[in-house]
Amino acid sequence: MRKLFLALMLLSFSSSFSLLQIHLKEEVVYQGQMLEFTITLGRESGSGGDVKVEYWIESPTGERWSYDSAEVYLGPAPSEMNLSRSLYVFSSQSPGPYFLKVVASYGEGFPLQSQSTQFTVLSRSLSVKGAILRILDYPEEISGESGWSNLLNVKIYNAGDEILYNVSLVIDGIPEDWYYISPRSYYKLDPGAEVLFSFRISIPSGAITRDYNLTYRVIGESGAFDEKKGILRVFSSRYALISYEIEKLTSEKQELETKVQAKLGKGYNVTESQKILSFVEVQLQFAADYLRQGNYDDAMIALSNVQSLLTDAEEALLRARKLEITPFYADYRFMLLVLMLIPVSIITYHIWSQRRLAKILSYYSAEVLTRLKESVPGAKLKLRPSDMLMKVQESLKESSKEALRKKLERTKKLLRLIEMQYSTGALSKESYEEIKRGLEAKIDMIERKLEEEG
DSSP: OHHHHHHHHHHHHHHHHEEEEEESSSSSSTTTTTEEEEEEEEEESOOOEEEEEEEEEOTTTTTTEEEEEEEEEOOOSEEEEEEEEEEETTTTSSSSSEEEEEEOOTTTTEEEEEEEEEEEEOOOOOOOTTEEEEEOOOOOOEEEETOEEEEEEEEEEESSSSSSEEEEEOOOOOOOOGEEEESSEEEEEEEEEEEEEEEEEEOOOTTOOEEEEEEEEEEEEOOOOEEEEEEEEEEEEEHHHHHHHHHHHHHHHHHHHHHHHHHTTTBBBOOHHHHHHHHHEEEEHHHHHHHTTTTTHHHHHHHHHHHHHHHHHHHHHOOOBBBBOOOOOOOOHHHHHHHHHHHHHHHHHHHHHHHHHHHHHHHHHHHOOOOHHHHHTTTTOOOHHHHHHHHHHHHHHHHHHHHHHHHHHHHHHHHHHHHHHHHSSOOOOHHHHHHHHHHHHHHHHHHHHHHOOO
């Protein structure tokens, strides 16, 4: 009795908590076609959360054929969602009755919900050899704030050698009322042809701020199929969105800088990438400044520039060529000659220095003796080495002061000439002020030297 009571309680709980239904578009399908159906999910109590849905085709003997799954977010009760899905019926499947089975998991602590419905497969001669469908381009990461809307594209390509019919795109992972796909399908897609599906995504105000895992699934009537994964990041405000983008792009820039340094260490010419990365730094700073000012539109433009520049820098790094270093093969005879010339040059310089010093000393000593004789007529003077050296030093000092005075006068004349050129308009204000500062500094330095020498 107790077991019966618990079973009834569990059944009552599960039925009051969730809803799962299957609706077939057609109860008869041919081999090589798609079985189209709608799954209805509902929540009659409890808070919102992810629901994992698995669905497959099974024969009466339990043999499983096509299988797929999806994970969607279902809001808090009361809530309901319709998922349009399809599964491929293989040409090798025997005609007869089959079952479409669906299982939904609402999370830990809640019982699995399951449903099953029957349909019939009929025989049809259809060849699917060479039917290949590919998703070429799609938004891997979408970021937006509550109330945001944008138009995006998915590009698909018929990579096979057969005509594909009734090609459609489905997006899983978000409620169906968040997006609208146009066109709903392409009736005919020739081999080698490319087409675009456009979809407008609109994040409602008050949407839960989190990451939503997306699945882009493209399906052809012949069974051609491809899918790609993406992510939708929902933020509470524009400020939070731009802050995240700045942090993410800064991280991407640092990763690229690491790659550039690694390639530089291997001897590659990465000048172009380094130059582009310097522009990236400037645009990131602009974005941060605009964000602080509340200028969100300009901040987004700067971030768009950053993304474009990072792509350019990555491409430039791929084009980087290795620097060719020509090896130097030294001639031993040349090296021997250089080694012999070094001591000869040192000795020659030493001899020249001694002769120059002797010439200076003889000149200034003769001048000193002449001045002394003029001051003491008839005197026979002979300077001692120490006296002669002192006199020579004094003369050298006097000569140095005279040279500084002449240099000071020339510099002052040059300053007056510059001022005259500026007054007549021959020099711009910027050039005049730059030259003037240099000359005034030079005059100040010379005057200080004259004061130090007395």
